[in-house]
Amino acid sequence: MKGNIVVGQSGGPTAAINSSVAGVFAAAKELGVEKVYGMVHGIEGFLEDKVIELEDYLSDPTEIELLKRTPSAFLGSCRFKMPKIEGNEEMYEKVFEIMEKHDIECLFYAGGNDSMDTVKMLSDYAAAHGKPQRFMGVPKTIDNDLPVTDHCPGYGSAAKYIATSIKEIIRDNESFGAKKPTICIVEIMGRNAGWLTASAALVKGDDCSGVDAIYLPEKVFDMDAFMKKVKYLAETKSSVVIAVSEGIHLADGRYVCELANENVAVDAFGHKQMSGTAAFLAQKVADETGLKTRAIEFSTLQRAATHLASLTDINEAFQVGHAAVMAAEAGKTGMMITLDRNGNDPYQCGTSAYDIHAIANVERTVPEEWITEDGCGLNEGYIKYARPLIMGEQFPVFVNGVPRHLVRK
Amino acid sequence: MKGNIVVGQSGGPTAAINSSVAGVFAAAKELGVEKVYGMVHGIEGFLEDKVIELEDYLSDPTEIELLKRTPSAFLGSCRFKMPKIEGNEEMYEKVFEIMEKHDIECLFYAGGNDSMDTVKMLSDYAAAHGKPQRFMGVPKTIDNDLPVTDHCPGYGSAAKYIATSIKEIIRDNESFGAKKPTICIVEIMGRNAGWLTASAALVKGDDCSGVDAIYLPEKVFDMDAFMKKVKYLAETKSSVVIAVSEGIHLADGRYVCELANENVAVDAFGHKQMSGTAAFLAQKVADETGLKTRAIEFSTLQRAATHLASLTDINEAFQVGHAAVMAAEAGKTGMMITLDRNGNDPYQCGTSAYDIHAIANVERTVPEEWITEDGCGLNEGYIKYARPLIMGEQFPVFVNGVPRHLVRK
Numbered sequence: 001m002k003g004n005i006v007v008g009q010s011g012g013p014t015a016a017i018n019s020s021v022a023g024v025f026a027a028a029k030e031l032g033v034e035k036v037y038g039m040v041h042g043i044e045g046f047l048e049d050k051v052i053e054l055e056d057y058l059s060d061p062t063e064i065e066l067l068k069r070t071p072s073a074f075l076g077s078c079r080f081k082m083p084k085i086e087g088n089e090e091m092y093e094k095v096f097e098i099m100e101k102h103d104i105e106c107l108f109y110a111g112g113n114d115s116m117d118t119v120k121m122l123s124d125y126a127a128a129h130g131k132p133q134r135f136m137g138v139p140k141t142i143d144n145d146l147p148v149t150d151h152c153p154g155y156g157s158a159a160k161y162i163a164t165s166i167k168e169i170i171r172d173n174e175s176f177g178a179k180k181p182t183i184c185i186v187e188i189m190g191r192n193a194g195w196l197t198a199s200a201a202l203v204k205g206d207d208c209s210g211v212d213a214i215y216l217p218e219k220v221f222d223m224d225a226f227m228k229k230v231k232y233l234a235e236t237k238s239s240v241v242i243a244v245s246e247g248i249h250l251a252d253g254r255y256v257c258e259l260a261n262e263n264v265a266v267d268a269f270g271h272k273q274m275s276g277t278a279a280f281l282a283q284k285v286a287d288e289t290g291l292k293t294r295a296i297e298f299s300t301l302q303r304a305a306t307h308l309a310s311l312t313d314i315n316e317a318f319q320v321g322h323a324a325v326m327a328a329e330a331g332k333t334g335m336m337i338t339l340d341r342n343g344n345d346p347y348q349c350g351t352s353a354y355d356i357h358a359i360a361n362v363e364r365t366v367p368e369e370w371i372t373e374d375g376c377g378l379n380e381g382y383i384k385y386a387r388p389l390i391m392g393e394q395f396p397v398f399v400n401g402v403p404r405h406l407v408r409k
Numbered sequence: 410m411k412g413n414i415v416v417g418q419s420g421g422p423t424a425a426i427n428s429s430v431a432g433v434f435a436a437a438k439e440l441g442v443e444k445v446y447g448m449v450h451g452i453e454g455f456l457e458d459k460v461i462e463l464e465d466y467l468s469d470p471t472e473i474e475l476l477k478r479t480p481s482a483f484l485g486s487c488r489f490k491m492p493k494i495e496g497n498e499e500m501y502e503k504v505f506e507i508m509e510k511h512d513i514e515c516l517f518y519a520g521g522n523d524s525m526d527t528v529k530m531l532s533d534y535a536a537a538h539g540k541p542q543r544f545m546g547v548p549k550t551i552d553n554d555l556p557v558t559d560h561c562p563g564y565g566s567a568a569k570y571i572a573t574s575i576k577e578i579i580r581d582n583e584s585f586g587a588k589k590p591t592i593c594i595v596e597i598m599g600r601n602a603g604w605l606t607a608s609a610a611l612v613k614g615d616d617c618s619g620v621d622a623i624y625l626p627e628k629v630f631d632m633d634a635f636m637k638k639v640k641y642l643a644e645t646k647s648s649v650v651i652a653v654s655e656g657i658h659l660a661d662g663r664y665v666c667e668l669a670n671e672n673v674a675v676d677a678f679g680h681k682q683m684s685g686t687a688a689f690l691a692q693k694v695a696d697e698t699g700l701k702t703r704a705i706e707f708s709t710l711q712r713a714a715t716h717l718a719s720l721t722d723i724n725e726a727f728q729v730g731h732a733a734v735m736a737a738e739a740g741k742t743g744m745m746i747t748l749d750r751n752g753n754d755p756y757q758c759g760t761s762a763y764d765i766h767a768i769a770n771v772e773r774t775v776p777e778e779w780i781t782e783d784g785c786g787l788n789e790g791y792i793k794y795a796r797p798l799i800m801g802e803q804f805p806v807f808v809n810g811v812p813r814h815l816v817r818k
Binding site for chain 1: 422449450479480481482485486487488569572573574576577578580581582583584585586593611612614616617688703705706708709710712713714715716717719796799800801802804805807808809810811812813814815816
C-alpha cells in the first residue's frame with residue numbers, strides 16, 4: 001500500500017470494537033503504511049474532516065493493549081448513514097476530496113448492518129466514477145445479525161456479560177427460597193434478532209439450573225401462553241428468572257414495550273427505541289398473580305462491559321481488523337471481512353472477504369432449528385454454536401480499583 | 410470451644426457474604442471445632458431445624474476458594490427478624506432447643522441492621538435466662554450503614570462494581586458526541602444511606618471526567634434545582650451522566666419513586682420497595698427538555714456481581730468471620746465484629762468486637778462534611794475513605810466461559 005488509510009467506527013458501541021481498530025493499526029504498521037487516520041465520530045465526522053492520527057495514541061504496545069481493553073468507540077461513533085447517491089453526489093465527492101487531501105488509499109469502517117450499507121454506497125460510488133480508493137467493512141455488532149459471517153465481533157463479549165450477570169441474578173433471586181417465588185424478568189437488547197437474548201441459555205450448567213424461559217423476537221409472543229407458563233413456574237419453583245428480548249411482539253405486530261407506552265421514540269435510522277418490556281411484563285404478572293416481581297434491564301451495560309470481555313471475541317475483533325487491511329493490500333474493495341468457523345472441537349475460526357452487496361441491509365436471525373419446540377428455549381445446536389464465542393477472559397488493567405481506559409485528547 | 414457452632418446469613422445478598430462463612434469455617438477448623446453447621450435460610454430456617462454441615466461442602470481448599478467466589482447467600486437468606494421477647498418466649502426457647510440438640514455452643518449471624526437486632530435479642534434472652542450459649546454478629550451489608558465499624562463487608566465489592574459500570578456507561582454515553590447530549594440517569598440502591606450512590610464519585614480519574622452530579626438521600630431532593638442543573642449541563646456538555654440514590658426524597662418526605670407510583674410495595678420489615686426513581690426523572694427531563702434520556706437501574710446486579718469483587722472486601726469479609734469465632738472462643742457474646750482502620754497510607758485495617766446494643770437498629774449515613782457544598786457531589790474526604798475498599802480484584806473461576814459457583818445440594 002502506497003497511500004495512507006483511515007478507520008472509522010459506527011453504530012452502537014461494543015466491548016470489542018476498539019480491538020478492531022488495534023488490528024487495523026497493527027496490520028498497517030506491518031505493511032509500512034505511513035499514516036493511519038481515525039475518523040472522529042465515523043463518516044459524519046469524516047465529512048467535516050475530523051480525523052486524528054492513531055500513531056499519537058498507539059506508539060507503545062501498552063497503549064495498544066489498553067485500547068483493546070477500552071469500551072465503547074475510542075474514535076467516537078455516529079448514527080449517520082450515507083444517503084442514496086442520486087441527488088447527494090456532493091456529499092460523496094466530499095468524502096473522496098477529504099481522502100485525497102490526506103492521501104488516503106483505503107477506508108475501513110467497523111459497524112453493523114447500517115454501517116455496511118455506507119461501505120457499499122461508497123464503494124459503489126467509487127466504481128461508478130472510476131475512483132481508485134478502496135472501501136472495506138469490518139464487522140461489529142453485539143446483535144450478531146450480519147449475514148454470511150459465522151458470527152460478529154462484539155457478540156461474544158456481550159453474551160459472556162449477559163450469561164454471567166444472569167447467573168448471578170439467579171443466585172440472588174433464589175437466596176430467600178420463599179414459598180412464593182419472586183418472578184424476575186430480564187430484558188435484553190435485540191430488536192429483530194434474538195441472538196443476545198439466546199445467550200441466557202449459556203447460563204445452565206452443573207452448578208445452575210439456568211433461566212426458566214427465553215423469549216426471542218423470532219417467535220410471535222403469545223401473552224396468554226406466557227402468563228400460563230409463569231403461573232405454572234410459580235407453583236412449581238421457589239425462584240423464577242425469565243429472559244425476554246426487547247423486540248418481542250404480538251401476532252398483530254405490536255411490540256410488547258408499546259403496550260406500556262404507545263409513543264415509542266424513533267432513532268436517526270427510523271428504528272423504534274425499545275425499553276420497558278420487562279417492566280410491563282413484571283407489572284402484569286404482579287397484577288394478575290399477586291407475586292413479587294422484579295424487572296431488570298441490562299441497558300447499555302451489555303454493550304459497554306469491557307470488564308467482562310470474551311478473550312475469543314477480543315482476539316477475533318483484532319483479527320478482522322487486521323484481515324481487512326490485508327485484503328485491501330491485495331486490492332480488494334467493496335467487501336466485508338467474515339469469520340469462517342472451521343470446527344468446534346477444538347474451535348477454530350479463519351477470515352475471508354465477502355461481497356458487501358450480499359451483506360449490507362440483510363439481517364440474520366436465530367435459526368428456527370435452534371429454538372425449542374415450545375418456543376421459549378434454545379437447544380444444543382445453539383449452545384454448540386455460542387459456547388466457544390464466550391470462552392476466555394481479557395481482564396482490564398485496574399488503576400485505583402477501576403479499569404483504565406485509553407482516551408482521545 | 411468444646412461444642413459445635415452454627416453460622417447463618419440474613420438480609421440482602423452481597424458479593425462478599427460467603428467469604429465470611431468461609432472465615433467462620435476456617436477459624437472453627439483451627440480451633441478443632443467438630444461440627445460447623447450452616448442455617449438454611451437464616452434464623453427462619455433454623456427455627457425449623459434446617460441445617461447443613463459445612464464440612465460436606467468445604468473439605469477441600471478449592472471448595473473454600475469457590476465459596477469465596479460465589480455470589481449471594483450460599484446458605485440461603487431470610488427476611489425474618491426475631492420478634493420482641495415478651496409473648497414470644499416459645500420461639501426463643503425453640504432456638505435454644507435446636508442449639509442444644511446439635512450441641513451448638515455459639516451462633517454466628519452475618520447481616521445488616523435487622524440481622525444484628527436478631528443477635529441482640531437472642532443474646533439478651535440468653536443473659537436474662539442464664540443460658541450458656543453465645544451469639545456473635547458478623548457485619549455484612551452493601552449499604553455500609555452499620556455504626557461503629559469503619560465500613561461493612563460487601564460495600565467494597567458493590568462500590569467497585571458500581572464505579573466500574575458507571576465508567577463504562579459514561580464511555581458509552583459519550584460515544585456519539587451529539588450536539589445535544591443524551592441525559593443518562595443511573596439509579597443506585599440505598600434507602601436512607603447514600604454510601605453506594607457515593608461510590609459514583611470513585612469513577613473520576615485521569616481518563617474519565619466522572620459523573621456530572623450525585624444525589625444522595627442524606628440531602629433533601631430539590632426538583633427545581635435538579636432540573637436547573639440538568640438544563641445547564643445539557644447546554645455545556647456533549648454527554649451527561651447523573652447518579653441518584655433510590656432513596657432520594659422531597660422536603661415533604663415523599664420519595665421521588667413515589668411520584669411515579671403512589672402504591673409502593675412494602676417488604677417483610679415494613680420498608681418501602683424502591684424502584685423507578687431514575688425512570689421517573691428521565692421521563693421528566695425528556696418531557697421538559699425534549700432531550701434523549703436513558704434510565705439505568707443496577708437493581709440486584711450491584712449486590713450480586715461477584716465477578717467484579719474487591720479483593721480487599723473479600724479478604725475483610727473472611728477476616729470478620731474468622732474474628733467472630735476467635736472472639737467467641739475468648740468467651741464473648743452479644744457483640745459484633747467491627748473493622749477498625751489504622752491508616753490509609755498504606756491502608757491497614759484490624760478487627761475488634763463491640764457491644765451489639767450500640768449497633769443493632771442504628772443506621773450510619775454519609776457524613777455531612779464529605780458532601781460538597783452544592784449537595785450533589787462528594788469531596789476528597791469520601792474518596793480517601795472509599796478508595797482503599799475497592800482495591801484489588803478477586804476474579805472468578807471460569808468454567809465454560811462463565812463463573813463457577815458452589816451450590817448447596
